[in-house]
Amino acid sequence: MTTPAGQGHKQGAREADPGLDAILSERRQLMSVAYRLLGSVAEAEDAVQETCARWYALSPEQREAIASPGAWLTTVAGRVCLNVLSSARVRRETYVGEWIPEPLPDGTEWATARSGGGSGDPADRVALDESVHLAFLVVLDSMTPAERVAFVLHDVFCLSFAEVARIVGRTPGACRQLASSARRRVRAARPAAVPAVERAGVVREFRRAWETQDIDALIGLLDPGATATADGGGRAVTFPHPIEGGERIAGALLEIARHRSGDLALLERTVSGQPGLVAVRDGVVVSVFAFDVADGRITRIWVMRNPEKLSHWTADRTGAMRSST
Template sequence: MADDSSPQDPASGDRVADAFESQRDRLRSVAYRMLGSHADAEDVVQEAWLRLSRQDPAAIGNLAGWLTTVVGRISLDVLRSRRSRPDVSYDVRLPELAETPGGGTEPAEDAALAESVGLALLVVLDTLGPSERLAFVLHDLFAVPFDEVGPILGKSTAAAKMLASRARRKVQENRPPAGAGREQREVVTAFLAAARHGDFEGLLRLLDPDVRLTVDSPGGVAVTLGATAVARGAKLSAGAAGGGREVLVDGRPGVVSWRADGTPLAVLAFTVAAGRITEMTVVTNPQSLERLALLDPPRPEPGADA
């Protein structure tokens, strides 16, 4: 008699696929917080599915735990590969953007969300080693027990605890002060106002000398470096933001503007540090806008013309 749980059993395969889909969002979140890239996270999750499809489901006692282990190990391999190839620049890609709720009506909530989704993530990615990062992300953000984190790292439970503690201390040391979200948004608002009014000196005061501007337009992706060059082209930013609403874009202050027909016109995202803009991203390319995770456009005011 055939084993109902064998990989060849169609019903068993359907159950495994359904179980995997129920875990997909969580796995994608784990991979994204490890890698800082939506595209890389999707690749990791897809690889996890391929590995699962080659397994006997009956041999997996805890599917959620098994998948978390696989995604953690794949992500760790990706991080270590990046470290081993310092000559490869990962900044040449257009930053991955996703709009999250929040737009300035509740500054305290905005700051908390920016910290948890964006700023803390940047700290993790930029200051932690791969093993520290994995221990911190899995335990502190996804409540994976240390006795499960250790084997993923190839270390003891005690060593995993130590790595997470070290990572947690670094994140806490770099935590933005209370009100940081509101202050960052004020810098962005001032920048857009200066751009609209052609206040070149005002723009220079708000831009970090080494600011980086990435523009994704129908003509392709272009990068501009330096405050003077970015200030000269600042009218594009003000024009793209015209009539837009304030949002958080991957935890950063940003603006999304829409056409009258409800299709997105532009997305802007800003990174602010010490009262100055250090990085800007402007997306006006329709194909790129279609791939971004944007919330629904604002509803027209009652009585407005169709």
């Protein structure tokens, strides 16, 4: 009986390195952790790569002595991300314009939560699907690195505070306090629950109003206290500072529509788990829009224009999402 070449290669690699199974089985989990800790797919991939490199830097005897490779990998990934977060604060001081976490296209999520561990009121916990929403990631970005790591690993991935303590380098009690402080921030910023179908309807009406340059409809869809924030990273033209107020945002959108070239398509698409929009020109995704909605109106708009943060968005996948006007 013959074995397919690819399968034989994988089997041979696993026989040569039994620990490879641990890496392969945990990679999705590690990406889930790293993305939520860093808010960047590229940085998450680098962190996971560094974690794997540290695994292979161990001798075979050292790897064999590790009782739970998954727990070891998660611990190392957490420490790598903590270091990245600390240095990221310095880098973002020189970032051009506003910094927004990298939005996820639908289908690139790696949701594989650890079961068990952790404690506390389940109502206080953040579901995995909620933890990729832009609004949530923006709140995470306002936390200290230690707060973010303690909160994400405990409240999202259900690690015990004893496990978190080994990553953060503090006592379990201190980590409990860090997570509690972070939890208060999340509660204060958490928007009201809005059904996905309602969100999608508001986003659809927004798209139509923008495309038809209906200023009255735009103002009606925007909360008077709405805020629009854009991230161009100095690599794409956008408004440099957040725009406050529904009427001001509507005016800015209308100005953009008037100068928009005719070959730009505005498509409905799932953005970080929520109804959103993407702008495509010449087969390339050039902008991604995420929204927060409350009481039938848009309260927040996040616009990603930095091409480095759009590398995981492809126009061929958005084409199927084009909706009729």
